[in-house]
Amino acid sequence: MGKKSDKRVEKSKGKKRFVVEEGESIDDCLERMKKEGYYPVRRTEEPILQEVNRNGKVEIETARQQIVFEGKLLQEK
Numbered sequence: 001m002g003k004k005s006d007k008r009v010e011k012s013k014g015k016k017r018f019v020v021e022e023g024e025s026i027d028d029c030l031e032r033m034k035k036e037g038y039y040p041v042r043r044t045e046e047p048i049l050q051e052v053n054r055n056g057k058v059e060i061e062t063a064r065q066q067i068v069f070e071g072k073l074l075q076e077k
Contacts, residue, residue, distance in 0.1 A: 015041075020067040029069060038071030 016038055020029040033040060050063040 014073040016071050018069045018071055020069070026067065029067075033069060033071045036071075037074050039074055040069045041072045042070040044068050044070075 016036070018029055018033050018038070018040075020026055030040060045065045045067055047062045048064050048066050049060050051058050052061055053059075
């Protein structure tokens with residue numbers, strides 16, 4: 001069981017996820033990636049869900065989209 005988690009760690013070496021924070025522009029996030037030594041390889045949008053009470057029923061709806069970049073190290077050793 002420990003071997004599986006070791007492989008997963010090795011696969012993710014040199015990769016990091018960067019979330020565009022609320023109030024932050026995409027350019028600001030990309031600049032933050034650059035300062036940490038990463039470049040973007042993938043952009044995804046993930047829904048942020050919330051529960052809403054309507055007519056006595058709880059419904060789940062999308063509150064907003066969250067932009068996430070996957071970054072790779074500029075220089076891997």
